Amino acid sequence: MHPAPFAYKAAHSVEEALELLRSHEDAKILAGGQSLIPALKLRLTQPAMLIDISKISSLRGIRRENGKLIIGSGTTHREIEKSSLVAEASPLLASLAPQIGDVQVRHRGTFGGSLAHADPAGDWPAAALAVDAELVIAGAHGTRTVHASDFFTGMLSTVINADELLTEIRVPGEGTPGIYLKHRNAASGYATVGVAVTATHNHGRIGTVSIAVTGATPVAFRASAAEHALTGHAVSAHLLDEAASHAADGLECLSDIHAPAAYRAQLVKVMVRRALGKLLHA
Amino acid sequence: MEETHVGISVEVNGRPHRSTVEPRTLLVDYLRDDLGLTGTHIGCDTGQCGACTVIVDGQSVKSCMVLAVQADGAHVRTVEGLAQDGRYHAVQQGFWEKHGLQCGFCTPGFMMQSVQILEDNPDPSDQEIRDALEGNLCRCTGYQNIVEAVKAAGATIRSGAETMALGTGVGA
Numbered sequence: 001m002h003p004a005p006f007a008y009k010a011a012h013s014v015e016e017a018l019e020l021l022r023s024h025e026d027a028k029i030l031a032g033g034q035s036l037i038p039a040l041k042l043r044l045t046q047p048a049m050l051i052d053i054s055k056i057s058s059l060r061g062i063r064r065e066n067g068k069l070i071i072g073s074g075t076t077h078r079e080i081e082k083s084s085l086v087a088e089a090s091p092l093l094a095s096l097a098p099q100i101g102d103v104q105v106r107h108r109g110t111f112g113g114s115l116a117h118a119d120p121a122g123d124w125p126a127a128a129l130a131v132d133a134e135l136v137i138a139g140a141h142g143t144r145t146v147h148a149s150d151f152f153t154g155m156l157s158t159v160i161n162a163d164e165l166l167t168e169i170r171v172p173g174e175g176t177p178g179i180y181l182k183h184r185n186a187a188s189g190y191a192t193v194g195v196a197v198t199a200t201h202n203h204g205r206i207g208t209v210s211i212a213v214t215g216a217t218p219v220a221f222r223a224s225a226a227e228h229a230l231t232g233h234a235v236s237a238h239l240l241d242e243a244a245s246h247a248a249d250g251l252e253c254l255s256d257i258h259a260p261a262a263y264r265a266q267l268v269k270v271m272v273r274r275a276l277g278k279l280l281h282a
Numbered sequence: 283m284e285e286t287h288v289g290i291s292v293e294v295n296g297r298p299h300r301s302t303v304e305p306r307t308l309l310v311d312y313l314r315d316d317l318g319l320t321g322t323h324i325g326c327d328t329g330q331c332g333a334c335t336v337i338v339d340g341q342s343v344k345s346c347m348v349l350a351v352q353a354d355g356a357h358v359r360t361v362e363g364l365a366q367d368g369r370y371h372a373v374q375q376g377f378w379e380k381h382g383l384q385c386g387f388c389t390p391g392f393m394m395q396s397v398q399i400l401e402d403n404p405d406p407s408d409q410e411i412r413d414a415l416e417g418n419l420c421r422c423t424g425y426q427n428i429v430e431a432v433k434a435a436g437a438t439i440r441s442g443a444e445t446m447a448l449g450t451g452v453g454a
Contacts, residue, residue, distance in 0.1 A: 001327050008288055008305030008351050030352075037347045038329050040306070050305065052352065078341070102417025103398070104332060107341040108348065187330065189416075 003040035010052040014059070014138050014167060020051045021163045022140065027051050029165065031074055031113035034105050059112070059167060064089055069173035073112020073166045078103070080111060090171055092178025092198050096127050099182055101189050112166045115151070118158050118219070120254060121190040125152060125220035127180060129212035130196035131171045139164040155218040176200055181275040182215070183267055185258055191215035192259050193267040195275040199230075206230045206280070211272055216253045216264045223247040226272060235282045244273035290354040294319065295363030303350045309343075310334045312350035313360060321361040321390050325419070332418030335391035336360045342398035344417070361390035364397065369445045372438040373397050373431070378446075382431030384423035392418050396432045404439050406432070 007024075011017035021027055028047040030036055031054055039045045053059060059074035062083050069089045071080065080086050081097035100106055100114075100123050114124040115135065128135070128148040135146050137160055151158050160166055182194035193215040200207035209230045214220040229243035253264035276282075287302045294317060301316055313319045313336065325333030327346050334345040337359040364371035373396045376382065383389045392415070399406055399414045406414070411432045412425065420428060438445060 002308070002311075003306040005286065005304065005306055007286075008349070010351075010354070030349075033349065033352065034329070034347055037308075037349065041308075041327070041346075054352065098413075102332070103414050104335055104342050104344045104395070104417045105329070105347075108343055 001041040003037070004043055004046040006040075006047055007049040008052065009049065010055050012055055014056060014165060017051055017053050017056065017165055018138060018140060018163065020049075021165065024049045024051075029053055029116070031116075032076060032108040032110040033113075034101065034109035035113065035117045035119060053165070054110075062086060064173050067173055068170045069093075071111055071169045071171070073110065073116075073168055075111050077101070077106035077109050077111065077114075081106060089173035089175055090131065090178065091175065092127055092130060092180060092196055093171065095178065096123055096180035096196065099123060099180060099184075099194075111169060115169065116158060116160055116166045118152050118154075118156050119190075120155050120218050120220075121185070121192070121194075121215045122220075123180065123182065123191055123194055123214060126191075126194050126196035126212040126214035128169070128171075129220050129222055130178065130198050130210045131176075132210070134170040135166060136168045136170070137164050138167045143167065145170075149222070152219045177279060179275055179279045181271055181278065183271055193264060193271050195268075195271040197272075197275040197279050199276075199279055201235060201280065204234050206233055206235060211247065211275075213247070213268055213272070216248075216268050217251060218254065223268075223272060225249050230276075235280045237277075237282045240273060240276045240280065240282055244269050244276060247272040288351050288354075290351055292350075292353050292356060292358055294358045295360060301350075305349065305351050307350040308346055309336070309338075309348040309350050309353050309358075310345035312353075313345065313358070316350075319360050319362050323387055323390055325388065325391070330419065331388065331391070332395060333388050333391040335394040335418065337394055337398060340401075342395050359394070359397075361393055364393065365448055368448050370448060371397070372435040372445055373400065375438060375445045376431040376433075376435030377428075380427050380431040380434050382423075382428045383420075388418060388420045392420065392428055396428075396435060399432060400436050400439055404436050406436065408433075 027049040030050040030052045059072045087094040133148040178198035182191040196212045199209040211223040225246040226243045248265040248268040253261040255261040323333040325331035329347045
């Protein structure tokens with residue numbers, strides 16, 4: 001399979017990438033290409049030009065600043081998976097990274113690319129929502145910061161405008177316990193349903209808890225009813241059962257050849273229960 | 283109007299190449315069609331099977347999901363570059379000794395990913411090997427002997443033992 005023809009330019013700075021975006025209509029950003037290149041080959045998308053940002057070194061890297069973990073949008077899944085800093089500062093991200101695709105895909109695919117692509121079955125959107133990540137978007141007039149809760153606007157769409165670029169993602173870095181669990185599509189490895197959970201607890205009582213779900217609906221979401229059912233309560237198997245039973249309340253789930261909507265809704269409850277049980281040992 | 287062809291410089295198995303390619307050229311097609319290195323196979327062509335796995339700047343990739351232009355300035359290793367100085371790579375020997383293949387179609391990709399595994403960690407556990415081979419599919423022999431092959435190759439590498447000379451054992 002071959003993509004339709006397109007022009008190609010490698011940008012060497014964020015400014016150059018933004019300038020290319022402004023001066024070319026119908027241009028698309030190429031980062032790791034692990035979603036875009038298959039889509040180009042299937043001719044699901046036929047942009048006139050690709051702007052390669054993978055050679056922009058400032059977009060790559062992981063550091064901690066003022067208690068936050070700052071991850072460049074061009075950082076690969078594999079770099080996150082192997083980062084001892086991430087393991088210490090964000091157990092949820094460290095738990096999720098090795099579950100994406102396979103080693104070869106993780107060598108190329110990027111954190112920012114996955115978030116900007118906003119695939120309903122992508123893994124990172126759940127984590128971004130669970131930790132309420134801040135996404136830094138660069139444009140002609142400087143940068144703006146958007147919370148994950150405002151970032152995803154629909155299936156495969158985000159608030160990033162056509163002339164903007166996601167440059168870095170900031171997540172809390174104080175090591176809050178967290179875990180990502182997914183029911184993988186056996187062929188593709190994508191999440192039929194994936195659940196990201198973080199929770200603090202003190203003397204057997206749950207402090208703050210966040211539960212985010214991907215794969216089930218057009219856009220990843222926070223399971224607020226389940227979160228409310230847990231906050232402040234003593235951990236018990238019964239409490240987790242009860243909370244998880246509300247995880248799919250009011251959901252309109254996706255339906256496709258892999259899983260009908262009712263099955264996805266059931267999976268949401270099951271996967272939330274399992275993730276909570278694993279994280280809270282109940 | 284943008285240029286329809288782009289010049290790239292790529293080092294493949296230690297040999298420098300300068301080429302002019304269409305931006306839409308996939309790395310696997312560049313290797314096979316432009317450079318004649320047909321050891322890298324196209325299996326599913328959708329990023330699932332891993333038959334096209336090569337190593338770009340020390341990282342295994344599925345070359346059907348990388349553009350040739352993205353490899354500009356990179357060092358690429360393919361299955362043709364595994365044997366060195368008249369001797370098989372330990373991974374090639376491991377696949378031969380442990381019968382890690384049947385029809386052989388997936389084997390170049392499996393071997394390149396196995397090289398990556400052992401360069402990351404020359405003494406991986408069975409589970410680590412299986413996890414790291416997740417992106418490679420074999421449709422005839424199953425995975426047991428492939429895991430054995432990687433373990434045998436790891437043992438060879440760790441021991442520093444000399445591998446078989448090219449041609450030895452083939453057809454024996």
